[in-house]
Amino acid sequence: MRRDLELIRNETVKVWKKKRFAVIVLILLALVPVFVYAQMKIAQSSQGKYTDWRAELRQRIADNNNALTSDRIPEEWKKWRVALVQQLQYYLDRDVNPNTPNAVRFTNTFLQNAVGLFIPLMVLAVASDIVSSERAGGTIKMLLTRPVRRWRVLASKLVTLTMYVSLILVTTAAVSYLVSGLVFGYGGWREPVFVGFRLNGSDMDTSGVHAVTQGAYMLMQLGLVWFSAMTVAVIAFMVSVLVRSTAASLVTMMAAVISGSILANMASSWHSAKYLFNVNLDLSVYLQGSPPPIEGMTLGFSLVVLAVWAAAAIAVSFAVFTRQDILA
Amino acid sequence: MKRKKDRLWPILGTVCLLCTTLLLFGFGWALKDAWAPSPGLALPSPTHSAPQSGGEWTSLPEIKAIAIGDSLTRGVGDVAGKGYVEDSLAQLSDSLGKPVRLNGNLAVSGLEAAGLDELLDGKAMQDAVAGADLVLLTIGGNDLFRASQQAGGSIAEGGGIDIELAKRRLPANEDKLKAVFAKLRSLNPNVRIAYVSLYNPFYELAPLRAPIASILADWNGSAAKLAEADGNMVVVPTVDLFQAQSARYLSSDHFHPNGAGYARIAVRVAQALN
Numbered sequence: 001m002r003r004d005l006e007l008i009r010n011e012t013v014k015v016w017k018k019k020r021f022a023v024i025v026l027i028l029l030a031l032v033p034v035f036v037y038a039q040m041k042i043a044q045s046s047q048g049k050y051t052d053w054r055a056e057l058r059q060r061i062a063d064n065n066n067a068l069t070s071d072r073i074p075e076e077w078k079k080w081r082v083a084l085v086q087q088l089q090y091y092l093d094r095d096v097n098p099n100t101p102n103a104v105r106f107t108n109t110f111l112q113n114a115v116g117l118f119i120p121l122m123v124l125a126v127a128s129d130i131v132s133s134e135r136a137g138g139t140i141k142m143l144l145t146r147p148v149r150r151w152r153v154l155a156s157k158l159v160t161l162t163m164y165v166s167l168i169l170v171t172t173a174a175v176s177y178l179v180s181g182l183v184f185g186y187g188g189w190r191e192p193v194f195v196g197f198r199l200n201g202s203d204m205d206t207s208g209v210h211a212v213t214q215g216a217y218m219l220m221q222l223g224l225v226w227f228s229a230m231t232v233a234v235i236a237f238m239v240s241v242l243v244r245s246t247a248a249s250l251v252t253m254m255a256a257v258i259s260g261s262i263l264a265n266m267a268s269s270w271h272s273a274k275y276l277f278n279v280n281l282d283l284s285v286y287l288q289g290s291p292p293p294i295e296g297m298t299l300g301f302s303l304v305v306l307a308v309w310a311a312a313a314i315a316v317s318f319a320v321f322t323r324q325d326i327l328a
Numbered sequence: 329m330k331r332k333k334d335r336l337w338p339i340l341g342t343v344c345l346l347c348t349t350l351l352l353f354g355f356g357w358a359l360k361d362a363w364a365p366s367p368g369l370a371l372p373s374p375t376h377s378a379p380q381s382g383g384e385w386t387s388l389p390e391i392k393a394i395a396i397g398d399s400l401t402r403g404v405g406d407v408a409g410k411g412y413v414e415d416s417l418a419q420l421s422d423s424l425g426k427p428v429r430l431n432g433n434l435a436v437s438g439l440e441a442a443g444l445d446e447l448l449d450g451k452a453m454q455d456a457v458a459g460a461d462l463v464l465l466t467i468g469g470n471d472l473f474r475a476s477q478q479a480g481g482s483i484a485e486g487g488g489i490d491i492e493l494a495k496r497r498l499p500a501n502e503d504k505l506k507a508v509f510a511k512l513r514s515l516n517p518n519v520r521i522a523y524v525s526l527y528n529p530f531y532e533l534a535p536l537r538a539p540i541a542s543i544l545a546d547w548n549g550s551a552a553k554l555a556e557a558d559g560n561m562v563v564v565p566t567v568d569l570f571q572a573q574s575a576r577y578l579s580s581d582h583f584h585p586n587g588a589g590y591a592r593i594a595v596r597v598a599q600a601l602n
Contacts, residue, residue: 051392
């Protein structure tokens with residue numbers, strides 16, 4: 001046990017020394033202000049137009065209803081709009097403003113939009129070279145000549161990866177909260193959000209809808225984002241074991257993640273695509289109650305698909321790593 | 329050097345562990361909330377009711393208007409997508425010498441009177457009407473023309489419009505209009521209502537001209553009677569605007585007005601209101 005802890009410590013410090021995490025923080029500090037500025041512009045332009053958030057919401061509902069009357073818009077868009085209209089109506093009927101500007105709301109929206117691409121890419125910065133860099137640098141021989149079983153070495157790397165994924169997610173949320181708070185104010189933790197919208201065909205089932213605080217919503221969303229980020233990390237870990245060069249493993253994983261976000265937008269009629277891990281990454285749609293990319297996907301389904309992919313990736317990583325010849 | 333390294337690991341290790349625990353907790357909570365939700369946050373019951381508008385327009389610093397109804401209010405057919413609403417309010421603002429603010433164009437294309445009646449039962453619409461000083465309204469075109477169109481015909485050529493059916497349904501449709509007016513009035517006793525009446529989009533089609541004209545005369549006449557009985561409602565005539573050279577003022581679908589047609593309606597609406 002002590003020896004395992006030593007291994008994990010060694011790995012964690014090694015990743016830290018490579019300054020990967022520092023780069024991620026720098027990227028966040030550069031990008032989040034850009035999004036905050038864009039959001040501020042949107043808020044300003046709608047403030048001049050409407051006296052009251054209710055009037056703005058009414059207009060949005062009417063505009064979406066009009067778009068729905070056109071025959072030319074695709075079926076998936078219709079479904080998405082119907083869901084949106086019914087949600088907005090629900091908020092309006094209960095006199096809850098779904099768009100109050102504050103840092104917690106901004107962070108939640110940011111995480112929602114980041115889960116498909118931004119967060120996986122940042123996770124890949126650590127995950128893609130955690131094994132392959134040892135190979136590229138030749139240090140793997142040093143590592144494996146120690147009197148430690150190979151699987152323990154790999155397990156320590158996996159634990160390290162998990163810790164960094166968690167650290168990256170919490171840092172993302174924290175940076176987003178701290179930066180946007182400068183503009184929108186740091187309040188909003190206790191404001192209500194409705195969750196539990198369920199789509200039934202083209203109709204919204206609101207029987208399970210209940211209110212949670214925005215703080216709770218953020219925590220739940222972070223938990224779900226963590227699960228999908230871990231899946232990406234573990235698959236990248238496997239690729240990193242299989243592929244010798246860091247660049248190759250990074251490109252492979254980026255291609256997989258990006259193609260997932262493209263497929264999610266266009267493959268709604270290709271039903272078996274729902275078994276691909278990269279289509280299931282956006283778990284926050286279930287929390288929001290918007291339609292999933294492919295019909296028939298539910299939270300449980302997506303979690304199982306991701307878990308199966310992750311388990312397979314771990315199995316392959318260990319099987320290969322413990323048997324492979326190390327040539328250098 | 330050695331001491332710095334020693335401090336890094338305890339801090340980094342602890343922070344990472346805390347983050348992981350927090351996220352696992354969040355994940356567990358999300359699962360529990362999805363499958364076994366607790367009753368949820370108690371919300372204050374919606375106490376908000378829009379401030380009732382009222383009083384003479386002369387005493388108001390600003391006129392709040394809303395627009396409801398069908399595609400004519402939406403502006404369908406106008407390439408610029410404007411319709412008559414914005415222009416008529418701008419002209420009204422000029423002649424009144426005070427700002428007129430559009431508090432939402434809530435019209436929905438294809439709406440029939442019964443649909444509007446249903447929408448007016450929703451809290452959103454009720455608040456909108458209750459808080460307005462002026463309601464601009466078009467409705468009925470879809471009841472009279474779309475609903476009596478048999479499948480297969482092209483509406484542009486007046487195809488498939490069953491005159492007999494339209495005539496038979498006329499009394500029922502007029503009752504629906506009456507119900508809409510009554511509901512608007514009950515939602516806001518003080519609001520001024522401008523109903524833009526119907527024109528004949530098929531004027532150039534000789535066989536349809538006379539029968540449709542008689543249906544429209546009946547419909548617009550009954551609207552005018554309702555408005556007189558109400559006292560704070562105007563019916564804006566548009567029939568004459570789309571008779572001579574109607575092709576110049578109708579859009580390419582031969583049913584909705586084009587930009588120039590809407591501009592003429594806008595002038596009429598502004599005049600009728602002041």
